[in-house]
Amino acid sequence: IKTEKPINFDDVGIPGFKGEPEEKIVPMYFAVTPLSINLEALYKHISGYYKTLKIQRKWEYENNAVAKMLNYYTLPFFTTTYGIPENRVYDFLLFCAETTTIESDFKKENYGSVLLILDEKAKIYAQRLAEENKE
Template sequence: MRRNSYLLIFFLLFTNINFSQSVEILGRVISKTDVENIHVINKTAKSFTVTNREGAFRITAKVNDTLQFSSIQQGVKNVIISKDIITSRTMLLQLDEQVNELEEVIVGKVLSGNLISDIKNADDDRPINFYDVGIPGYKGKIATQSERRLSEAGEFKPLMFLGLLTGGLPLNPILNGISGRTKMLKERVELEHRQELLRKIKSDLSDDFFGVNDLEEGLRTDFFYFCAEAPDFKERCSGMSDLEIFEFLKEKLQKYKKNLQLSND
């Protein structure tokens, strides 16, 4: 009897210790909409990951940790880690599509059914565009003003001097290169690209990042500009996944806090 009691106590203690430890959980999100790149945040342990194209993810957690799932399409959902999840080390989560209802908007004229009245109230014919006549048109990203000016300024290349032989020497690239205007426009375009990338990062990751990383609200804008000024900012963030950008921000936050500490000392 005493031996059985010891075994029971040992089992209960072992179980309690086991549940108090963090384990890696393999999870999967299912939804009627896209399940890739959903943010998965352990708000208790302050860790972050994202789902892959199948909705799968891995994250470390323990009992009673709170996982937050968020995306533009699905909204936000919080899940408290249970003992069953820890025991199986797996979880399957259904996310519902977030529907944003808009007020009814009437576009154009309202037709009454009276032919004469409707003809009088009808809009004029819309202008014909390249889609109507089957002419291919440009569908890419519209260049900014600085990008257009840089394109017009041209870029000087030594091969251009061969134009002296044929009388077709392009003057604009040469003059703009000598005056420094081309260099100035390149720097302006580079700055615009960095600002646009920074704006997107702040919009997509700011709330989630500061949800698991502490920084005074008044310092957050300054921190983002600190990141944008880093030489490897575009290399580490342009075209990268949210998880890779998140890791970049974590590295820069450590350096930013060290700089704050040094300036305060």
């Protein structure tokens, strides 16, 4: 039987995982227990794989948040309102994301707070750009 739309677990009322599956980071105290040793998890801890995986996920989250903000406010908004050059807008948003709570405010749709943070950080960023251009 051909169907136009495939049946999904939500259509039937069955709970299921939504989202993109990610590798679970096993805590060190679960990797080595008195009765067993998880060699793969132990190796990944020793080699630093889990540490780099955490950092990679953090950066991906930041980059996605910055891309969403840039998509929402658009490039002309930053160039006209704050006087930031087009090639530096992404760097400016990363600067804001690393030094403030702008990501969580944007995710909560608290746009007034986001604009206050942008106003505050734009002044600092403009000063840094001016200092960089003098050198």
